[in-house]
Every structure is written in structure tokens, then in C-alpha cells.
Amino acid sequence: MATETFQDPAFPALLEESVRIHGHLCPGQVLGVRLAMLGLRLIGVADPKGADRKSFVVVVEIDRCATDAIQSVTGCSLGKRSLRWMDYGVMAATFVRTDTGAAWRVVAREEARDLAARYCPEIDDKYCRQLEAYKRMPDAELFRVQEVEVTLPECDLPGRPLRRVQCAGCGDYVQDCRDVAVDGRVLCRACAHGGYYRVKAG
Known part of the structure; x- marks a missing residue:
């Protein structure tokens, strides 16, 4: 059993709300919630649905379960023009501060699928093992992060x-x-x- 595990008291409630919106619990929901939490921390957003809600945008690269989770955690949406979709088919999202320009891209590591056995060896079913392991794995093993530059045209900004x-x-x-x-x-x-x-x- 791996000794280092992810712990954040906000995670269970965020996952529960995301599952309620999405309709079911799946590994993509866990990944999306974790990815969004990490991305917000990287750009220094502590209150995404309150005081900080107009200070950032998120660019998602896939139209899968994780995107619903990212929307749930961040409060960003297409209708608010704070959520952008680039059809890359990659389990990744970039978090951009509109006030400072700071931007970080967070990518789910493919090798995390195989590492799941280290964190949940007691679970035989591969799908269930990944779901539970993604709740426990540290960020460094679950995600790759990149500091990036993103140019947001004025026409693409909220407003x-x-x-x-x-x-x-x-x-x-x-x-x-x-x-x-x-x-x-x-x-x-x-x-x-x-x-x-x-x-x-x-």
C-alpha cells in the first residue's frame, strides 16, 4: 500500500455536488474534481464562485465526464463565457487569470491508470480500483502541470x-x-x- 495519499477536507463535498450535477459517479468525475481543485490552487483562486468568480477562465480540452466536474467545482460555464472548449480530445484543462495573465495547464497522467493497483490492491475490478485510487493518489502521480502562456482575444472575454x-x-x-x-x-x-x-x- 502506498503511504502518501491525497487529503483535502473540501474534496468529498465537491465530489458529491459534481456527481449530483453529472448524474453518476465515475473515474472521470473524480479526476475532474481533483484537476479543478489543483488548477484553482495553481492560479491562486480561493473563492471561484464568489469573490474570484470574474478573475479567471478555464479552457477544457475534452467533452467527457471530467468537464462536468470542472464546471461544477469552478462555477465556470459556456453561458458565462468563463469556460472555453478546445476539441483536442485530451484529459486536460488550462486555468487562466484574466487580471494577471498567470496560466497553468493540468493534464491527467495516463500512467495513473496502472498506478491505481498500488493504492487499492484490495479491489479486483479495474474500473472500481481506478475510481477509488484517484481519490487517494497524490497530485504529482495523478497530474502533470505546465506553466503556460494563453492569449485571450478581447472578443473571447466575459462581458x-x-x-x-x-x-x-x-x-x-x-x-x-x-x-x-x-x-x-x-x-x-x-x-x-x-x-x-x-x-x-x-
Whole structure:
């Protein structure tokens, strides 16, 4: 049995709330809660849903269970424009202070899956063993951290839209500088590059 284990009195309640929002307990929930707690500590945010709520944003790199946990712990969301999603498929998130520019990327270590046996040798089922081990493993064995630089364009920051224009193609209104200039015309991205949807005739 490993001797060094993770201990934080806030963790059980944060995990319970995350599971309530997400709908079930899984290793991704444990990873996401732990990842968010570490990321907030790295950028010096102690009260993410209160006094510090407007001082940081989070960039997630995967649309899996852990992202719901990160949202639950940090209070960040797409609607508040404090949560950004980069579709990298990586179990990672970057925490950025908007006031100082300090930024840290936290990545889940793949080798933590195999290390789970050291922390929970009494559990035979691999899935259950990982779930419980992720609650106990120290941050250094569960995550890799990188101090990074992140440039956040003014149009991507929380707050009121800086611009709202009408697409010359379909007539939709485009906010937050997502319009595209093509041959002197202002277009939405769907008209400029092709959309994920196709309007049916009639």
C-alpha cells in the first residue's frame, strides 16, 4: 500500500455536488474534481464562485465526464463565457487569470491508470480500483502541470458582446467577432465555410 495519499477536507463535498450535477459517479468525475481543485490552487483562486468568480477562465480540452466536474467545482460555464472548449480530445484543462495573465495547464497522467493497483490492491475490478485510487493518489502521480502562456482575444472575454452584425448570406446575426469577411461581404461562419447543418428545401 502506498503511504502518501491525497487529503483535502473540501474534496468529498465537491465530489458529491459534481456527481449530483453529472448524474453518476465515475473515474472521470473524480479526476475532474481533483484537476479543478489543483488548477484553482495553481492560479491562486480561493473563492471561484464568489469573490474570484470574474478573475479567471478555464479552457477544457475534452467533452467527457471530467468537464462536468470542472464546471461544477469552478462555477465556470459556456453561458458565462468563463469556460472555453478546445476539441483536442485530451484529459486536460488550462486555468487562466484574466487580471494577471498567470496560466497553468493540468493534464491527467495516463500512467495513473496502472498506478491505481498500488493504492487499492484490495479491489479486483479495474474500473472500481481506478475510481477509488484517484481519490487517494497524490497530485504529482495523478497530474502533470505546465506553466503556460494563453492569449485571450478581447472578443473571447466575459462581458457584453463587442460587436453584432448581420450575415449578408443567410441574414442571421453574428456576435462576438465570429463573422467572416469574404470578398467584401460579412458572413457567418456557416455561410463562409459550410455549416454542420443543412437546411431542408420547402
